[in-house]
Amino acid sequence: MKLIVVTSNVHKAGEVAAFFSGIAEVEHVSLEIPEYRFPKVREIAEEKARYAYRTLQRPLIVDDTGFFIDALNGFPGPNAAYVFETIGNRGILKLMAGVTDRRAHFETVIAYASAEGVKSFPGIIEGTVVSPRGRDGFGYDPIFLYEGRTLAEIPLNEKSMISHRARALDAFRTWIIRTEEPAGD
Amino acid sequence: MKLIVVTSNVHKAGEVAAFFSGIAEVEHVSLEIPEYRFPKVREIAEEKARYAYRTLQRPLIVDDTGFFIDALNGFPGPNAAYVFETIGNRGILKLMAGVTDRRAHFETVIAYASAEGVKSFPGIIEGTVVSPRGRDGFGYDPIFLYEGRTLAEIPLNEKSMISHRARALDAFRTWIIRTEEPAGD
Numbered sequence: 001m002k003l004i005v006v007t008s009n010v011h012k013a014g015e016v017a018a019f020f021s022g023i024a025e026v027e028h029v030s031l032e033i034p035e036y037r038f039p040k041v042r043e044i045a046e047e048k049a050r051y052a053y054r055t056l057q058r059p060l061i062v063d064d065t066g067f068f069i070d071a072l073n074g075f076p077g078p079n080a081a082y083v084f085e086t087i088g089n090r091g092i093l094k095l096m097a098g099v100t101d102r103r104a105h106f107e108t109v110i111a112y113a114s115a116e117g118v119k120s121f122p123g124i125i126e127g128t129v130v131s132p133r134g135r136d137g138f139g140y141d142p143i144f145l146y147e148g149r150t151l152a153e154i155p156l157n158e159k160s161m162i163s164h165r166a167r168a169l170d171a172f173r174t175w176i177i178r179t180e181e182p183a184g185d
Numbered sequence: 186m187k188l189i190v191v192t193s194n195v196h197k198a199g200e201v202a203a204f205f206s207g208i209a210e211v212e213h214v215s216l217e218i219p220e221y222r223f224p225k226v227r228e229i230a231e232e233k234a235r236y237a238y239r240t241l242q243r244p245l246i247v248d249d250t251g252f253f254i255d256a257l258n259g260f261p262g263p264n265a266a267y268v269f270e271t272i273g274n275r276g277i278l279k280l281m282a283g284v285t286d287r288r289a290h291f292e293t294v295i296a297y298a299s300a301e302g303v304k305s306f307p308g309i310i311e312g313t314v315v316s317p318r319g320r321d322g323f324g325y326d327p328i329f330l331y332e333g334r335t336l337a338e339i340p341l342n343e344k345s346m347i348s349h350r351a352r353a354l355d356a357f358r359t360w361i362i363r364t365e366e367p368a369g370d
Contacts, residue, residue, distance in 0.1 A: 083260070086258040087260050094280055
């Protein structure tokens, strides 16, 4: 099968291509998609997929990611990118100063659009907020601790097996392989 | 003339009706408008107006408001509502602890949509971030100081003459009165 990944991020597109190697031929399309201010990552991803499908008229996936801190009522949530660009990890740590409950999670939703409509696949990774450590990764990775290491301390090839995005892609892959199988026993 | 105010907020609609008393007959329409994650309040308001006009096909206004803190790179900006609901004024003050530059501003953009297209009118009020004071107002009003008083210390009838929204409405009113005038000398 052929699958289009719609993203303006070349690295993301490469990651997806590697993930589907031998299963699907992945093509990267860079398309400006207006993003909605929905409260849920899932709604944002699904609406982006709908928009992209109206434009391209071919099966495609898009994703959207949020970062949610329990003690901050889910902040920065779906606005993770905006918050990172303005107050950054320094701001997050200032907000978390003196806060005992450090729990947080990332969520990526992969939304797949085809002639049959839109279907979405969430992937979540749970951890805690800590002082920055590590040199790999980007964004909130250095302050997100998962099983003893921050995401910025986990090598990229290992991270791309366990991350929220990997989990969402995995759920989608499992589903699409089953769906693409010829009918019958 | 007849003017439709599209908002889910009854109080806002009442404020606008009072503002246009004797100039335009204001009708309130409550319509769910999907909001885009644009970086500019103006783009968000204009897109909302376009969407509402496609649905209603009659001249209308919508608004959008942001709150921008200089020392935080404009945070919370167009995400003011989301940030208020999650970390609130307590979070903002925590981020501003030890910060000398306290400058901030509110911006409201009124977007007017008609058969001729969309036109927008910004209104800005500049002040500083302080510890909460006052019982009037809502949102960030108690921590926003304008000429010696916070917006929550200024009575509503006075606030509705000087606020960012009042300034945007004023700019729009000036323009629409001129536009609606019969041609000729």
